[in-house]
Amino acid sequence: MPKISAIIPTFNEADNIAAAIESLTFCDEVVVVDSFSEDETVEIAKQFTSNVVQRKYTGPADQKNWAIPKAKHEWVFILDADERVTPELAKEITTLLQNKNIEEDAFWIGRQSYFMGKKVNYSGWQKDKVVRLIRRDTCRYNLKQVHEEIDTTNIKVGVLKEKMVHYTYKSMDHFMDKMDRYAKWSAEDHLSKTPKVTWFHLNVKPTARFLKHYILQLGFLDGKVGYQISKIMAWGVKRRYEYLQKLLK
Numbered sequence: 001m002p003k004i005s006a007i008i009p010t011f012n013e014a015d016n017i018a019a020a021i022e023s024l025t026f027c028d029e030v031v032v033v034d035s036f037s038e039d040e041t042v043e044i045a046k047q048f049t050s051n052v053v054q055r056k057y058t059g060p061a062d063q064k065n066w067a068i069p070k071a072k073h074e075w076v077f078i079l080d081a082d083e084r085v086t087p088e089l090a091k092e093i094t095t096l097l098q099n100k101n102i103e104e105d106a107f108w109i110g111r112q113s114y115f116m117g118k119k120v121n122y123s124g125w126q127k128d129k130v131v132r133l134i135r136r137d138t139c140r141y142n143l144k145q146v147h148e149e150i151d152t153t154n155i156k157v158g159v160l161k162e163k164m165v166h167y168t169y170k171s172m173d174h175f176m177d178k179m180d181r182y183a184k185w186s187a188e189d190h191l192s193k194t195p196k197v198t199w200f201h202l203n204v205k206p207t208a209r210f211l212k213h214y215i216l217q218l219g220f221l222d223g224k225v226g227y228q229i230s231k232i233m234a235w236g237v238k239r240r241y242e243y244l245q246k247l248l249k
Contacts (some may be wrong), residue, residue: 001098003028005071005136006079007036009063011035013081014044016167020081021048026090027077033067041081059185061141061148063183071136078132081165083111089162093133097161104158107133115225118166123219123229124212128166131157145185156214175232183239189242197245203239204240 004026008020011034024030030049034042035057042132045052059065068076075097079085089109110129113120120126131139131150142151169175194201210230213219219226 001077001087001094003073004075004077004093004097005029005031005073006077007031007033007064007067007071008045008079009033009035009067010037010041010045010081010083011057012037012039012041012122014039014041015170016081017041017045018048019078019084020079021045023059023085023090024079026085026094029072031071033063035063059141059143059145059148061145064148065140068134068136068140074136076134076136076139078134079164080166084165084167086162086165089160089164092160092162093142105135105138105155105157106131106152106157108157108159108165109133110160112163113168115168115229116171118225120225120229122217122221123214123226124217124233125229126217129159132164133160144181145189172228172232175228176235179232179236180239183236184243186240187243187247189241192246194241194244195248197241197248201241201244205241206234206238209237 004027005147006024006029010017010018010032013020017032021030028052031048031051031053032045034045034052034054036054042052042054053064055066064078071192077093105110108129109132113125113128131152134150138155139150141148169178210233213233214226214230222229
């Protein structure tokens with residue numbers, strides 16, 4: 001069976017890094033790429049792997065694209081520190097790689113999300129999936145600052161049945177801080193697409209985002225958690241255009 005390398009990008013993930021690495025026991029190499037964490041992330045990671053490197057962070061895609069070619073093995077699994085590989089997913093991956101002739105270069109993997117310890121079944125997160133199992137020499141991330149993904153142009157992509165677990169946000173402050181950071185990056189991504197920010201962008205689009213998550217994507221079935229997610233996602237859209245407005249001045 002081909003060997004697998006794993007890559008975990010980190011910054012201040014002391015609460016997560018041990019469990020993340022422990023969920024990768026099916027991998028033959030685990031590389032932690034740290035962005036100069038200010039907590040105990042690096043010290044904890046070194047207890048589980050000798051492959052801990054530090055590099056200045058300029059963006060999620062750039063960090064991962066730098067790390068991918070440095071993996072020892074052809075197949076690479078990329079894991080965020082707040083994610084976990086279940087035993088079922090690990091078994092599916094190892095079984096898959098026993099095949100001698102794998103046509104695909106990458107695989108989509110679904111994520112079961114938890115918000116503040118509560119399972120989220122709807123709210124737009126029910127179909128969440130990411131490309132995480134890839135061929136080292138074929139796949140790279142697009143250069144988006146927000147929701148970066150493997151560029152699937154001209155490659156064959158499969159879908160795995162089992163899901164990862166995703167522990168999204170530990171608190172409301174954690175969620176809002178991350179959404180604010182994403183809003184800044186998203187403003188940069190939208191700079192060439194939106195020459196002017198209007199009342200429509202600042203009011204209608206956030207309202208539409210709330211209704212999308214809460215009504216169309218059944219967030220109301222998640223109760224209070226669904227309302228909180230929908231509200232903060234809408235706030236994130238508003239913040240994006242507020243930041244974009246400043247960039248356009």
